Amino acid sequence: MFLLAAGLIGFYVAWRYVWQLRLGLMAKAVLTMAVLIVAEHQWLVSQFAGTMASPESPRWLIIGLGVGYGALILLACFLLIKDVLGGVLYLVSRPVGKRLLAGRRLPHFMAVSALALGAWGTSQAVRVPDVRKFELSVAGLASEFDGYRIVHLTDLHISRLLHRPWVDAVVDEANALNPDLILISGDLVDGTPQTRRNDVPPLGRLSARDGVYAVAGNHEYYAAFSQWIGTFRELGITVLENEHTLIRAGAGELVIAGVPDLVGPRHGQIGPDVVKALVGRPQGAPVILMDHRPGNARNNRAQGVDLQLSGHTHGGHIRGFDLLVARFNAGFVSGLYDVDGMSLYVSNGAGLWPGFPQRIGRPSEITEITLRRRS
Known part of the structure; x- marks a missing residue:
């Protein structure tokens, strides 16, 4: 169930962000694969180093994947809020709803914000508690x-x-x-x-x-x-x-x-x-x-x-x-x-x-x- 949910989150981000980018087909495919690897990294790491409960990969890799996974989860949440709000607005005013749903600048801002928050969240996770x-x-x-x-x-x-x-x-x-x-x-x-x-x-x-x-x-x-x-x-x-x-x-x-x-x-x-x-x-x-x-x-x-x-x-x-x-x-x-x-x-x-x-x-x-x- 956990792996299925993570996979769906990865596919959603790929569909609503990666495939909306102005990039070639190969670049989108590579980015999609990277997104899915991050989404399922707990299972993938467990196949080579340790278990899902205890990944035994290098600490720098655990931190890097933690930042990426956190950013992915946050970006999925941001995109979902945008899509739901855009859908509601579309029922009220089609032009306004379309602008929100198809806009290109806001998703970039969301992606950068998600990455920054993911890095911050990981830094707070590994600090010595107060x-x-x-x-x-x-x-x-x-x-x-x-x-x-x-x-x-x-x-x-x-x-x-x-x-x-x-x-x-x-x-x-x-x-x-x-x-x-x-x-x-x-x-x-x-x-x-x-x-x-x-x-x-x-x-x-x-x-x-x-x-x-x-x-x-x-x-x-x-x-x-x-x-x-x-x-x-x-x-x-x-x-x-x-x-x-x-x-x-x-x-x-x-x-x-x-x-x-x-x-x-x-x-x-x-x-x-x-x-x-x-x-x-x-x-x-x-x-x-x-x-x-x-x-x-x-x-x-x-x-x-x-x-x-x-x-x-x-x-x-x-x-x-x-x-x-x-x-x-x-x-x-x-x-x-x-x-x-x-x-x-x-x-x-x-x-x-x-x-x-x-x-x-x-x-x-x-x-x-x-x-x-x-x-």
């Missing part, structure tokens, strides 16, 4: 946990694109916050432990007073899941799979729970079970749940979760596209939501999938959440 801070009141929070600081990381997507220097910088940013707890809600890596052996060691430097906990995202299952879980644990990261742990401070208790991603059963692994994750928890203690995807928030709330930390959406990548991404995630895509009295925080993520390295209006983030007692 820290986003906010306070959150939690019902039933003991006084000992008032002011408790959690650093939330998600969607690191460590890869050939976001490689060791970037990982080192993210770890330094997180540690500089001197948090009480670090929680990572999935999609730490792309690729196998062998291909990422030089990139993941900095995760072992993550440091928080009460430890570092994580859950698996969907990308962990695409390559050597069991090996990755073992690797994370060797790095000092406790992976929660339908289980919880207790953080104690004086007489106060805080439940930290985690569930695996729902693609687990497709890869011979367990799926998310929030009921099992919370079996035996002390009644009255606030529950913080890591669930990679935000879509199950209402069910999680029904089981007694007070705060859910998620990622997966990357904030929608591009402002405007987030409206579409939200439709596939129960309406949740970026930021803080109230779900039947539960707080759901969907982070834009620190990184993203190298197959679509674009961020425009949806910046990456490292999140610091300070817990406050709710009166």
Whole structure:
């Protein structure tokens, strides 16, 4: 489905832009082929280097294709808006509609703008994320946990694109916050432990007073899941799979729970079970749940979760596209939501999938959440 949609986008741009250019047949054919290669580059790269989830081509090539793919998607959107508007105007005034539909200058401006925005979007995708801070009141929070600081990381997507220097910088940013707890809600890596052996060691430097906990995202299952879980644990990261742990401070208790991603059963692994994750928890203690995807928030709330930390959406990548991404995630895509009295925080993520390295209006983030007692 993904490849079909990408192909249709490529054909549309070729039809509405490339074949409207004043060029010879051969030049148009070559440009059309280039457009289609960019449109389907994830599949093409996977045939020669890595997989669609983890392209193992040179970083400069991933960046170049990311710029081109972003520009292609944006140009398709611009052209579609022009064509729809031109069609509507044509019904009102044929001359005006024809001028918009057949005009040659505007598509050139759109193409240049799309390329510039694609380059900007890729540059924002590969930068070290800024820290986003906010306070959150939690019902039933003991006084000992008032002011408790959690650093939330998600969607690191460590890869050939976001490689060791970037990982080192993210770890330094997180540690500089001197948090009480670090929680990572999935999609730490792309690729196998062998291909990422030089990139993941900095995760072992993550440091928080009460430890570092994580859950698996969907990308962990695409390559050597069991090996990755073992690797994370060797790095000092406790992976929660339908289980919880207790953080104690004086007489106060805080439940930290985690569930695996729902693609687990497709890869011979367990799926998310929030009921099992919370079996035996002390009644009255606030529950913080890591669930990679935000879509199950209402069910999680029904089981007694007070705060859910998620990622997966990357904030929608591009402002405007987030409206579409939200439709596939129960309406949740970026930021803080109230779900039947539960707080759901969907982070834009620190990184993203190298197959679509674009961020425009949806910046990456490292999140610091300070817990406050709710009166």
